[in-house]
Amino acid sequence: MSMDKVQIPWTDSDGKPGFWGALHSLPRRVYHSVFRSRPIPANDLERSQAVAANFFFHLHSAKVQERTLRFKTTLGLGLLSLYTFVILVVTGILLMFYYVPTPVEAYDRMLDLRGAVFFGTFLRNLHRWSAHAMVGLVFLHLMRVFLTGAHKAPREFNWMVGIVLFLLTLLLSFTGYLLPWDQLAFWAIVVGTSIASYAPVVGDELRYVLLGGDSVGAEALLRFYVLHVAVLPVVLTTLIGLHFWRIRKDGGLAKPREK
Amino acid sequence: MLEDKPTYERFPIRPGKTYGLMCVVPTATEATKIETEKQVHAWPAALTRELALFVLTLVILSVVALLFNAPLEEPASRLHPPNPAKAPWYFLGLQEMVAYSAFWGGIGIPGLLVLLALAAPYLERKPGGEGVWFHSSRSAANWVFLGIVGTLLVLTAIGTFFRGENWAFVVPW
Incomplete structure (x- = not known):
């Protein structure tokens, strides 16, 4: 020293x-x-x-309960959720190099990914299936936490952060759904956003803000794109950091009481 | 050569600093006062498992991406609405409920479910059963939870597989 x-x-x-x-x-x-x-x-x-002493490892404690490493304890679902998100960020950034968020160009870019871009089909496939997997895995993680009583005190706040993370995951998936600008994407978003207009008092205004107009068009595509590649990933990443930090601060994974 | 230890301090101590973090904490932390279980070093026990799980995730998703192509239909056209137009699969439970009541299906019930989820740890105040799957002292809470999840899954399955033209009930086989 x-x-x-x-x-x-x-x-x-x-x-x-x-x-x-x-x-x-x-x-x-x-x-x-x-x-x-x-x-x-x-x-x-x-x-x-x-x-x-390692930036990437330091969110671990130096020692961990052997119990928390057993597969049965968590089924690895939280990590799996994170990993699908990491894969989505990497493939998503690569897709951004090719994608143009306008009604004229978007669909042609999908065809380019299929026909002209090296590994373009694989890239889009991996992004799409990882997105579906993430929605499922985050929900399974939510189920695991509840069914093991891990949401109870002192972890109430982290449970609420987790609920918000789940809703953000749905929003990320939903905003990405429009981007291919094919029939499947377009009409799914027409149906999905019409649900927002059923909200009392502000329903129509809510839908107008979401779409940038009265119908799904160029403004809606641009808004969904910005939400999908900038706003929601930044918010999600920040809350993931908070979520992990709170695991440590709340004393690690929920552990059975002494008999 | 890299095995050599550095000859200087790894983390130089500031000479003016006279305390460590633990000195300013008046009591044991939540984690330290209950530490009796067997512990292992995060390096390598946790880190190797985490790496292995990531490789497995990447391999499985890559194989899926090689075998199955993401759907791409005709270019979007507002003149040719499909019948039925369906939301993404995770919202088909909502769309199914919307078929019965626009407000309650799309806003009311989902909103109440989110509020219920946020409030769950404050409603279930009795301690016990933490860290144990399906602990007997929590069976009521677990059954309510599984009932809600099951209902949502059934509604999603109906919306996905059993709804055809004009949202009429169809049998997929």
Whole structure:
């Protein structure tokens, strides 16, 4: 912990300066400037540091209950939901390179994905099936949490965040549904948004704001596109961060009481 | 070479800082006062499992994407409405309810269900049964929950498979 261990820059590990020594230690310096632990931790202290000192791992505690790792405890559904979202972000960004959100161009771009873009069909397929999978997996995760009583105190708030995440997942899927601009997409959104107009007092206004007009047209396509690729993913990602943070703050996964 | 430890401190301590985070916490945290179960290091036990699950997810979805093409119908045309026009599958339960009552099916019941879901942990106040599947002390809550989920699934299935022209009941086989 003392400061006298700090190595003076451009000396070799014996403390002697020299060009070759410096060159020799360069890879190690670069590695340890990025990672604070060795690639394969050798003892429990280093295993703890490997988790705590890594930006991507640090939302884990250094040690976890063995129980929470058993498949039966969660069926992996929360992670599966996250993974489908990650796949959707990656494939979605790649699709954005090809897609144009106008009624004139959108459908042609779908045909391009099928006929002219390398792996375009696979990209669109993977995005579409992952989206359906995410809706299902998030709902199954919601069911798992309720049926294991994991929504009860002290996890009430995280349960509510989870409900909002589920609704956002539906909205993300719904806004993406319009983008191919084929008959299936168009009429599904006509039907879906007409449900919004059944809301009392503000129903028609709500639908007007959603569509940017009285019917599904160019403005609606643009609005759904912006919601789908910018607004909703940012909100969802932020709330996912809050959701994970609260798991730790609420004491980890719900655990059975002592008998 | 990378196995070598760095010769400097991994996390230099600021000389002026005289306390660690735990020093300013007056009591044990929620997690630490109940720690008796067997624990394992997150590295590698949790991280390898998480990586394996991701690879599995990616492989399965990739295989599905290779085998089944995403649907693409004719270009959108407001002059040719399909009969029936259907919402995405996860809203077909709503659309089925809308067929009975526009307000209650599309707004009223879904709104109440969302409010009920948000309020669930505050309504179910009695502690017990956490972290256990289908715990006997929670059977009433679980049956109400499964009843609602089952009803929604049945409505969704009807809307998806059993509704034809003009939303008339049809048998898909």
